[in-house]
Amino acid sequence: MAIVEVKARRDVASAADAVGHHARQRIERAARHWLATRRDAGRLSLRFDIVAVRPWRWPVHLEDAF
Secondary structure, three states: OEEEEEEEOOOHHHHHHOOOHHHHHHHHHHHHHHHHOOOOHHHOOOEEEEEEEOOOOOOEEEOOOO
16 A cells, blocks of 8 residues: 655655655654554555656656655
């Protein structure tokens, strides 16, 4: 299962940098909270991705970003 953070920035590096330490902690806490409500959570593998949305370009999907 992938938890995806979407960032609109000028370039991919800026989008990835926008997901700092505090944002990662917040996202991970939210994911753990959501997983706690799922009966099948033990069977799920978890991955954190970032999707960079740039002006006039295709989005870039960074798998397993953190």
